[in-house]
Amino acid sequence: MTDQVRISRRAALRGLGALAAAPLAAPAVITRSLAAGETLVVYNFDGLLGKVIKDHWIDPFAQKAGVKVEVLTMQGSSPPMAKIKAQVDAGRPDADVIPMQMTDYVFGVRNNLFQTIDAKDIPEYANLYPSYITPHGPKLVLWSxxxxxxxxxxxxxxxxxxxxxxxxxxxxxxxxxxxxxxxxxxxxxxxxxxxxxxxxxxxxxxxxxxxxxxxxxxxxxxxxxxxxxxxxxxxxxxxxxxxxxxxxxxxxxxxxxxxxxxxRADPFCIPRGARNPDLAKAFIDFSCTVAPQQALAEKLFYASPNKKVVYSPEIAKRVVVSTPEELARAVPExxxxxxxxxxxxxxxxxxxxxx
Amino acid sequence: MALRAGRRLSWWGLLVPTVLLYALIFFVPLGVLVGESLRAGSDGPLSGVNYSAFFSDGVTLGIFLRTVRLSLLITLACVLLGYPLALFMRRAGPALRLVALAVVVSPLLTSVVVRNVAWLLVLGREGMVNTLLRQAGLIDAPLPLLYNTFGVVVGVTHVYLAFLVMPVFSSLLSIDPSLEDAAASLGASRTTVFWRVTLPLSFPGLIAGTTLVFVLSMGVYLTPVIMGGSFVTTLPMVMTDLVRNQFDWPRAAAFAIVLLAFIALVLGLSSRAERRIERMRGEGM
Structure with a gap:
């Protein structure tokens, strides 16, 4: 009897101690996540597309935000959905940002794999065509x-x-x-x-x-x-x-x-349970801006959902969908x-x- | 008595590391796979629907039989090319033997993609073979050497030849030449010696080699994709699509189990055949 009382009292004390320590610990956690040295992990395409995105989206972001970005290369443009689902279900996805193909995206939404992204967290959404904004991220890399x-x-x-x-x-x-x-x-x-x-x-x-x-x-x-x-x-x-x-x-x-x-275009999504959701949103916001979008159009001729991107006549022909009118001509899927x-x-x- | 039991136990102890490793990397995942295969859709209720789909969906069984046919063709090609080569290696001197061995094994040391793409350059419509034949005036239109079953058989035989040559070669080496000499001295012609003495004595190696090639061929994936132009569909391609594009892991798991069971059956038959041959030889002697 006395034993039980003693144990529960000890447990209660431990609990109180943890509660008392929490406010002290919290600021430390926050500063750590925003400070330099935190690593954002993103999935990237392989080949030429991966290289352009690394040079014009990932590296400039890393420099601007003063963070390290670790890149996991996919096979082609296919994220490993089996692995991602297992990791999200276990609460530990290995990446913070993953580009999805549309069919993968539908599967992911049905299985509740992604965080919803509030429009106010992505200021650059203001410049995107609304049809290219999903509840779980912007659709980027418009290939025709x-x-x-x-x-x-x-x-x-x-x-x-x-x-x-x-x-x-x-x-x-x-x-x-x-x-x-x-x-x-x-x-x-x-x-x-x-x-x-x-x-x-x-x-x-x-x-x-x-x-x-x-x-x-x-x-x-x-x-x-x-x-x-x-x-x-x-x-x-x-x-x-x-x-x-x-x-x-x-x-x-x-x-x-x-x-x-x-x-078709690829939604850039944040898996549930991602370790750095704020940094992930900052990266997605940066990726939507004119400079990285323009670079992709000029290097690899993939169009952008950003209205502010201006194409030269030659690039406009190559990206196929350079205006809202052209975009509307695409076969709806x-x-x-x-x-x-x-x-x-x-x-x-x-x-x-x-x- | 106690001492002997203890010694026997310590012999069994030698197995522990392997058993532990296999439990971890093979039997546990296999159990998970079996569990998964018994669900109707991810997180669905228990059911045998994935297994019945294998036989009744109208496509999968056909693809499986075609995979078996493809594997048989590859095995046949390996025997036709590999057996004479092994015979040659048995007769050859050490230097030639080494060269032949190096040639046979070299494909195993190259990446599968590199090897297949090299074949594309050789067998393509504008490839080496067709260009040569056309310049020699032997053909008017390019031969279809690629993106069909022939292309896949060539590509896979190229690598798996080694798995046939090695066991056949070692089993030929273990034949005592005096047996063949004896047959010859009793009046058997060279062909009779081969058919009645050499070939039967090399059966254990031939069975091991053909089994190995056949079983490996049942799992072939990349070569049909690249050299078969995906028109040659194998069961592993169906499973990859189920996992990759349809997200139907339970069904892929069930198909994998069926394939595994079939391979286990083939291995069982093969080891039975080997045992029977050994028994026959024991009686004969």
Whole structure:
């Protein structure tokens, strides 16, 4: 009996002590998180895009804020969602900022992986097109999907997606397997003039394209190799893969097809339980500003959702979506619906590949 | 008695580090995988729906059978190329043997991407083989050497050849040459000696090698993606897509378990065949 009393009294004392110490400790915690020496951890793309973002977003931010930024490189532009979900569920995500692809974003929201970001924490939101602000972060890096073609082999430039079906390109075309959902929407644009629904007609029309398809590819690097080696003459690909090659002297050009093009962007999100949410918000705010956005447009031709970014005429052509009017021309995509239908589409796609 | 028991116990003790390691890095994750595979969707209720999907979704079983077919083709290619090579290595002098071994093993020391991209340059439509054949006037249109099953078989055989050559070679080396001499002195022709003496005596190595190549080929992923142009779909590609794009980890786990069970079955059959051969040899002698 006495033992119990003694223990509980000791526990109570310990509790009181902790309470008393808390106000003393709190300022120390706050100053530590804002002081130099705190490390922000961000996921970054690999390849050229990763390098431009490192040079023009991450490094200038680190210098300006006086903090260290640790970069975790993703494979391509795919964040490792399985790992991220496990870490968030365990309360310890390894990064503070993660760029998401739209389908990853939908999955993340459904699984409550992200913090909501209050607009007042991101002053630069005032300059962004509202449709590019999600509750969990801004959609940045606007890449546009159109047709790339080999200018040596194809003298008359293609103008529309339907040109992919042209019999003269027998065995000379390719599609992106990793974005097969977009390929299906593209087939629909040609077959029925609208991206959805995906049905038997879609696959029947895809089968008509089969003789032209030399291969499917899964990464931008593979697409680049196919074009460079002359293996493939024409294929749907995003603008940022094409123009740097053109500047290197590869005979290649990009067209945004008449039926409409696709524009996708990556929300930059903060996982729940991130260690440095304030620093993460500061980094996201900085990334939205004109200087980093302009740099990405000029180096890699990815458009910006920031209204203040001014493009030179040549850059404006290359970024495809340089004005709100151009942005409105992009084919609207319903990502919730895409994620819901992905398993079914994938099964049909795999069955189609085997037929 | 007690002493012997103690000694036996200490022998078992030698296993402890491996068992601990395997428990940690293999059996625990495997248990988690099995648990996961029995859920209908992440956090869903217990159910066998993922296993029945493997057989009934209309696509996966077909892809699995195609993966088996691809693995058989690769194994066959490895045998056709590897067995004669191992025979040659048995006869060759030490220097030649070393050269042959180095050539066979070298692909294992290169990155899979580098190796595959190099093959693209060789087998592509504008690649070395097609250019040479066209210049020699042997073909008019380029041969389809890439982005099909043939391309994948070439790419995978290139690496896995080593896994066939090594066991076959070591089992050929352990054949006592006097057995073949004896057969020859009794009037057997060289082909008869090979078919009746050398080949049967090398079966243990051949079984080990083909099993290894087949099992490894069942898990091949990157080469079909790069050299098969994704038109050659293997089960690991389906699983990767489930994890990566559909976020359906339970289903991917179930498919992985089915693949694992199939591989365990193959390994079981193979070791049974090996045991039977050993028994037959024991009776014969």
């Amino acid at each position: 999907y159109g047709l790339a073609y080999n200018t040596d082999k194809i003298k008359t430039a293609p103008t529309k997606w339907a040109d992919l079906w042209d019999p003269q390109y027998k065995g000379k075309a390719a599609l992106n397997e990793a974005l097969f959902d977009q390929a299906l929407e593209m087939v629909n644009l040609v077959a029925k003039g609208k991206p959805l629904p995906v049905d038997d007609e879609t696959f029947a029309y895809l089968t008509k394209l089969r003789p032209n398809l030399a291969t499917l590819w899964t990464t931008g690097a593979q697409a680049e190799q196919l074009i460079r080696s002359g293996e493939v003459w024409i294929m749907p690909v995003w603008n940022g893969r094409v123009y740097p090659l053109k500047d290197q002297g590869v005979p290649i050009d990009f067209v945004s097809p008449q039926e409409g093009f696709f524009t 319903n990502y919730e619906l895409i994620v819901d239908n992905l398993p079914d589409w994938r099964r049909r796609w795999d069955a189609w590949k085997q037929s």
